[in-house]
Amino acid sequence: MKVIFLQDVKGQGKKGEVKEVSEGYVRNFLLPKNLVKIASAGNVKTLDMQHASELKRKEQEKQDAIALGKKIEELTIQVKAKAGEGGKLFGAITTKQIADAIAALGIKLDKRKMELDEPIRSLGVTQVPVKLHQDVKATMKVQIVEE
Known part of the structure; x- marks a missing residue:
């Protein structure tokens, strides 16, 4: 099952990564603890938009510096x-x-x-x-x- 990590999970992935993880692990551990969300098309698009805005913010900080x-x-x-x-x-x-x-x-x-x-x-x-x-x-x- 493809998921988007909301936080770093040791041995699995870092925040913002999209990875394939076993379904049982996702349903029994990761989802109940809100460590991941399922990588639907909308969620992936939202993640891409967040990455783009983060890059834009960092570039603006650099220009200000x-x-x-x-x-x-x-x-x-x-x-x-x-x-x-x-x-x-x-x-x-x-x-x-x-x-x-x-x-x-x-x-x-x-x-x-x-x-x-x-x-x-x-x-x-x-x-x-x-x-x-x-x-x-x-x-x-x-x-x-x-x-």
């Missing part, structure tokens, strides 16, 4: 901090402080998307890589100025 990346690369974000002699900061600038500075400019960016190996500890301009999407990376300039 590319646009945001271009916008971020043009900006220089300024963060103020207290500093001592030789341009050394008292403390450090973290991704949270950078995210707050970006939010003040009206751009929403999650601090976890910034790939800063260690906090910034000196004055000047630092290049901070940002992973906006699975396939899209950008580099923003963060300028640390003395308060």
Whole structure:
């Protein structure tokens, strides 16, 4: 019997797959637990439409990430901090402080998307890589100025 998996079933199939499974297993186990639905023509067509809309949504997310990346690369974000002699900061600038500075400019960016190996500890301009999407990376300039 052909079924469409609604959830992952170990050893049988993953969510969204259409597979041939024994009739007894389907009627006695999979259907009562709502793990599958029977692969009728209408259900298969609905599944295809869901896949198409999912692909369209992912493509739109990627385009939005590319646009945001271009916008971020043009900006220089300024963060103020207290500093001592030789341009050394008292403390450090973290991704949270950078995210707050970006939010003040009206751009929403999650601090976890910034790939800063260690906090910034000196004055000047630092290049901070940002992973906006699975396939899209950008580099923003963060300028640390003395308060």
